Amino acid sequence: MARSEAATTIVPPLSTRGSAIIDAKNRVVLLRGVNWFGIEQIHHVPHGLWVRSYKDMLAQMKSLGYNVIRLPYSVQALRSRDISGVDFYIGANKDFQAKTPIEVMDMIIQEAQRQGLFILLDSHTLKDDKIPELWYGDGFTEKDWIDTWTFLAKRYKNQSNVIGADLKNEPHGSASWGTGDRATDWRLAAERAGNEILSVNPKWLILVEGVVGNVPGQKQPIYAWGANLEGVLKYPVRLKVPKKLVYSPHEYAASHLPWVKEPILPGNLYKRLEIGFHYIATQGIAPIWIGEFGGNQVDTKSKEGIWQRQFVDYVDKKKLSFTYWCWNPNSKDTGGILLDDWKSINTDKQKLLNQVLR
Numbered sequence: 001m002a003r004s005e006a007a008t009t010i011v012p013p014l015s016t017r018g019s020a021i022i023d024a025k026n027r028v029v030l031l032r033g034v035n036w037f038g039i040e041q042i043h044h045v046p047h048g049l050w051v052r053s054y055k056d057m058l059a060q061m062k063s064l065g066y067n068v069i070r071l072p073y074s075v076q077a078l079r080s081r082d083i084s085g086v087d088f089y090i091g092a093n094k095d096f097q098a099k100t101p102i103e104v105m106d107m108i109i110q111e112a113q114r115q116g117l118f119i120l121l122d123s124h125t126l127k128d129d130k131i132p133e134l135w136y137g138d139g140f141t142e143k144d145w146i147d148t149w150t151f152l153a154k155r156y157k158n159q160s161n162v163i164g165a166d167l168k169n170e171p172h173g174s175a176s177w178g179t180g181d182r183a184t185d186w187r188l189a190a191e192r193a194g195n196e197i198l199s200v201n202p203k204w205l206i207l208v209e210g211v212v213g214n215v216p217g218q219k220q221p222i223y224a225w226g227a228n229l230e231g232v233l234k235y236p237v238r239l240k241v242p243k244k245l246v247y248s249p250h251e252y253a254a255s256h257l258p259w260v261k262e263p264i265l266p267g268n269l270y271k272r273l274e275i276g277f278h279y280i281a282t283q284g285i286a287p288i289w290i291g292e293f294g295g296n297q298v299d300t301k302s303k304e305g306i307w308q309r310q311f312v313d314y315v316d317k318k319k320l321s322f323t324y325w326c327w328n329p330n331s332k333d334t335g336g337i338l339l340d341d342w343k344s345i346n347t348d349k350q351k352l353l354n355q356v357l358r
Contacts, residue, residue, distance in 0.1 A: 010067070010118070012160045013203035015243040019281035019288070021205070021321060031118065031163075031321040032357060033068030034061060034337060035292060037328055040074040040124040044083050044101035046108065047328050051342040053092040054108055058115050061327065064337070064350060065357035069117055070166065070291065070323035071108070072124030075140055075148045077101045102155075113161040120207070120323065121152055122166040122291070131225075133173030135189050146193050153201035164205030166291055167193050170225035170250060176214035177228070178235030186211055190237050198241040207248040207289060208237050210277065222258050226250040226291070229277040236285065248291040249277040250325075253307035254333075264306045270314060278318065290315060294325035294334040298352050309352065316356045324353060 011024040020028045036057075038047035048057060061069065081100045096104050109119050123145065125131055127138035136142045149165060156162040171186045179185050187208075194206040210229035213221065218230055227249045239245050251273070253260050259272055274282065281288045299305035315322055329336040329346075337353075339346055 012118075012163055014163050014205055016205075016246060016287050017243065018284040019286070021246065021287045021289070030319060031068040031120075031289065031323075033066040033070065033118070033120075033323045035070045035072065035122075035323050035326040035328075036061075037072045037124070037326060037331070039077050039101060039105060040072040040128065042128050044077040044080060044128075045096065045104050046071070047330060048338070048342040049093050049096075051092070055111055055115075056092075057327075058108075058112055058117060062115050062117055064345070065354070067116070067118060068120055068163070068321075068323060069112060069327075070120045070122050071105070072122045072169065073101075073105070074125040074128045075123070075144055076126065076128050078105075078148055078151075106155075109156065109159055109162060113159065117161065119162045120164050120166055120205075121156075121162065122169055123149065124169040131170055131172075133175055134171065134184065135168045135186070135193070142189065142192075146196050149193055149197050150200050153197045153204065157201045157203070162204075164207055164246070165194075165197055166207040166209070166248060168209065171209060172212045172225040174214070175211045177211050177231035178216050179214065184214070187231065187235050187237055191239065194237065194239050194245070195241075198239060198244060202241045202244070204244065205246050206237075206239060206244050207246045207291065209291060210247070210249050222256070223276065224250055224252045224254060224257060227276055229280060230275065232277075232280055232285065246287045246289050246321075247277060247280050248289045250292040251290060251311060252293060252334075253295055253304045253311075260303050260307065264303060264310060266310055266313070269307070269310050273314060281318070281320075288318075288320050290320055290322035292323065292325040294331075294336075296333075296335045298348050312352055312355055322356070 010029045023029050036046045126140040132138050135145050167190050174184050175186045176184045177187050190208045209226040212223050215231040229247050295304045295308050297305035298308050326336045329338045329340050
């Protein structure tokens with residue numbers, strides 16, 4: 001997909017056909033973008049807005065060839081009336097003065113639409129700054145989580161550039177798949193939330209991430225958080241509205257993961273990815289959208305750099321949608337597309353990603 005064919009030519013609402021995401025004109029589309037975090041942290045707004053205008057930030061994303069933003073939030077933020085450190089935001093973003101976090105989200109989404117960018121909402125945390133194992137905890141119930149989703153589904157029902165719900169960021173720890181245990185079975189919880197969302201807004205895509213382990217009959221591998229979708233083969237997510245389900249693994253080359261300790265060869269990587277999630281697309285069960293991948297290094301000598309390069313080759317070869325982690329430079333473990341001044345581009349990362357933005 002050429003840059004000129006980005007969001008302005010994709011006609012929502014989106015749906016699925018086998019392993020493809022398609023638009024309202026039945027055309028296969030690729031969503032390729034970035035994560036822009038901050039609403040899920042104590043500031044309750046996307047980061048970097050103490051430096052520059054949100055309108056300018058969005059324009060830069062679009063100019064680089066991205067067509068979608070995965071926008072993380074916390075349930076706590078959307079129930080709050082406060083923007084922490086509001087004085088930092090008044091200059092270039094004086095429009096935010098006296099606004100609540102949800103009103104700031106409204107403004108960013110509306111400006112993204114004006115600039116031809118799609119939004120994928122991501123329930124990243126419940127409590128600010130802390131990713132829970134499950135979809136409840138930290139003082140929040142399953143009902144709180146689902147009620148927040150249905151609130152958003154209603155609020156943005158007629159906002160055509162909001163295209164979907166990434167139900168829960170990175171289930172891990174005790175999260176299971178296919179066990180039938182209501183307290184831990186993420187697959188069942190995803191069905192409950194996804195069906196509630198679709199009952200009020202049947203236009204959205206529903207993105208379901210994987211787990212780490214706890215899948216019946218599976219040897220316990222060490223996956224990245226949210227990466228293990230092996231359980232889909234026997235225990236697929238069942239939604240009442242057809243052609244809205246997308247599976248969304250996260251992939252990293254973290255040092256504790258076993259594939260970083262062995263030679264990182266395309267054959268090894270591709271085989272592991274096929275087992276972990278891509279068989280879902282190969283068999284035409286549903287599309288795959290890589291919700292997160294990234295890292296500090298993109299060189300040809302470090303293990304992380306070699307991994308990132310091979311992973312981008314894989315995304316290109318398989319024609320997968322993705323949202324890169326991340327736009328922000330202040331992600332300690334990965335860095336971002338932007339450098340620390342919140343304006344300049346990490347040219348090495350952008351050059352690598354241009355391979356899949358052409």
